[in-house]
Amino acid sequence: MSASPASLAPADDAGRAAIGAATDPTLILAIRHGETAWNREGRLQGHLNLPLNALGERQAERLGAALADQPIDAIYSSDLDRAAVTARHLAAPHGLEVRLDQRLRERAFGIHEGKLWTEIEAESPEDALRWRRRDPSFGPPGGESLDQLSARVVAVVSELAAAHAGQTIAVVAHGGVLDALYRAATRIDLQAPRSWVLGNASVNRLLYSPQGFTLVGWNDDQHLHGLTLDDPGVPGFMPSASQTAKA
Numbered sequence: 001m002s003a004s005p006a007s008l009a010p011a012d013d014a015g016r017a018a019i020g021a022a023t024d025p026t027l028i029l030a031i032r033h034g035e036t037a038w039n040r041e042g043r044l045q046g047h048l049n050l051p052l053n054a055l056g057e058r059q060a061e062r063l064g065a066a067l068a069d070q071p072i073d074a075i076y077s078s079d080l081d082r083a084a085v086t087a088r089h090l091a092a093p094h095g096l097e098v099r100l101d102q103r104l105r106e107r108a109f110g111i112h113e114g115k116l117w118t119e120i121e122a123e124s125p126e127d128a129l130r131w132r133r134r135d136p137s138f139g140p141p142g143g144e145s146l147d148q149l150s151a152r153v154v155a156v157v158s159e160l161a162a163a164h165a166g167q168t169i170a171v172v173a174h175g176g177v178l179d180a181l182y183r184a185a186t187r188i189d190l191q192a193p194r195s196w197v198l199g200n201a202s203v204n205r206l207l208y209s210p211q212g213f214t215l216v217g218w219n220d221d222q223h224l225h226g227l228t229l230d231d232p233g234v235p236g237f238m239p240s241a242s243q244t245a246k247a
Contacts, residue, residue: 023210024166028157029072030181030204031090031172033082034059039200043116045174046109046143051081059201059227060089066223067203068093073167076160078104078174086201087172098172103156106174110143136190146190153180154213161208178204185213199228 034056038045052060063086072094077087079100087098112120112127121128130138139145144152157171171177175198182188182196185206197219198204205216221228 025207025209025214026161026164026166027168027216028161028181028206028208028213029067029070029168029170030157030178030206031063031086031170032175032178032198032200032202032204033078033080033086033172034063035200036082038114041116044109044113045082046106046113047080048113049080049082052085055227056082056086056200059224060086062223062227063201063203064089064092067170071168072096072170073164074099074160075170075172076101076104077172078102078106078177080105080174083172083174087170090170090172101156101160103152104171104173104177107146107149107176108143110140112140112143134191134193149176150180150183150190153177154184157181157213158208162210181206181213182215182218185215199224201227 034052036045036050036056037053038050039056040053067090072090075087075091075094075096076099077083079102083104084098084100091098112124115123117128120131127138127140131140134146136146136150139148160169160171178198179194182198182204183190183192199219199221201221201224203220203223204218205220207214207216
């Protein structure tokens with residue numbers, strides 16, 4: 001049966017507006033939490049619930065002030081305190097509620113949480129080797145692989161962004177989470193060495209559309225002058241020959 005003339009009529013203004021809004025990109029402000037004592041020491045935090053240290057609190061305050069005039073429609077955060085407290089500083093000038101989501105947690109590092117890289121090398125050399133090679137299928141006992149982390153992060157942030165088409169959202173999370181977003185936006189393989197910085201309380205900007213993520217700007221830390229580590233490090237616990245990275 002052929003379609004009736006009515007079914008072929010163009011959508012009315014409201015209908016066209018609804019279709020357009022559903023396909024408008026979402027601006028994502030992806031923010032790493034402020035500094036903790038274990039960031040300073042280079043210990044793996046993972047799902048352990050570390051608070052911000054004094055410097056981290058100041059970083060979060062600066063972050064909130066820097067984005068006070070930035071239109072933000074919703075703020076989502078990992079439920080771990082270091083992210084949630086950072087998010088509350090961001091939310092205060094906007095009068096927004098922070099929506100906590102456990103799916104935005106850092107990568108689970110299992111039995112290695114709380115350890116330094118040198119301790120992992122000494123205690124579990126095979127784990128250290130696969131870690132150093134960025135084996136996407138390797139997960140520390142009781143933890144997550146890079147494949148699992150990436151799938152989790154891309155799924156949850158895509159879901160949150162799709163619910164705010166045409167708007168701006170903030171996502172406050174962790175180094176591993178932001179690394180997964182960077183790779184998704186730039187189409188960089190999980191095994192590729194990391195060459196980009198993910199500073200504490202830095203602002204990273206991405207666009208999301210049904211086609212995926214696009215990178216807009218990365219590691220904006222102008223608001224943190226004087227409040228960053230002397231050694232910028234690279235979050236996500238990616239050790240190099242010369243330094244231990246921060247997680």
